[in-house]
Amino acid sequence: MQLHIEASNGIPIYEQICRQVKFAIANKALQVGEHVPSVREMAGRIAVNPNTVSRAYRDLQTDGVLIPIRGTGLAVTPEAPAKCNAERLDLIRDRLRIVLAEAHHNQITPDEIRQLVESELHRLESLDADNSLKPVTTGETA
């Protein structure tokens, strides 16, 4: 259960938390019945206000993904994996749709879009390669 929060990529922090918890469940990094990190611990871990985490967890309860266990914490519901699996690609599709629509509105051709996508995919892969080659170093070259 490790979250990647981006200070601002346009998505509110509480929503980023929601999305990533769902991804974690879809990817089986979080199992049914397992407790999600406590509000205060998660807040400390990702350097964010506890209220913001609480807001995210509240939304996840509304979605039926988490269930409160009084005085103990929040557990992943039995229905969660199915829901999160179903949502897995939709969460990305919705974001992707906005970007591609903008591109299309502004006469970026499908081939140009494909080229951008491929170059970004390669970029992500090479970032992975770098990280696996030197997993400990902090990245300084000098």
Next chain:
Amino acid sequence: MQLHIEASNGIPIYEQICRQVKFAIANKALQVGEHVPSVREMAGRIAVNPNTVSRAYRDLQTDGVLIPIRGTGLAVTPEAPAKCNAERLDLIRDRLRIVLAEAHHNQITPDEIRQLVESELHRLESLDADNSLKPVTTGETA
């Protein structure tokens, strides 16, 4: 010079205006020396507050894309086409990068991403086809 403003796709309205003016220049829908629609007219056209348009135009001046002609309006600078052409793909690439990074962080595979992209591209094309088949109708089916 026709803008597509989305109430909220995460990008502030004033920034959407900026981007689309740049795209219009890159696509030669706006020529050097030509005046951009007046603050008040643009505001009326896209149903937005004049201050918001003004903010966008101010940013475009800072970027050297527009130059004020006192009492007359804002004109496209001679340097603008080069700048906007250079930025054309970058504006999309930056947005795309955020989405693909999120997908990648959450174990969406490159092939799944490619499939999403292709299905969205086809979707955009079929929307175009619909619009060109019935370009006049307002869309009511009953």
Next chain:
DNA sequence: CCTAGTGTCCTATCACGATAGTACAGTAGT
């Protein structure tokens, strides 16, 4: 019982994007 840990609720404050309305300096056309 008591303590430390849960989630939850509440008020207050701040930044930012957006709106509303007003005002002013400059220019073009009559």
Next chain:
DNA sequence: ACTACTGTACTATCGTGATAGGACACTAGG
């Protein structure tokens, strides 16, 4: 000169995302 435009500036207000800090009810473990 007068009028109708231009851009620009200013204050005030609103909603939302986020922070800060305090308070409460509950539960597990000693």
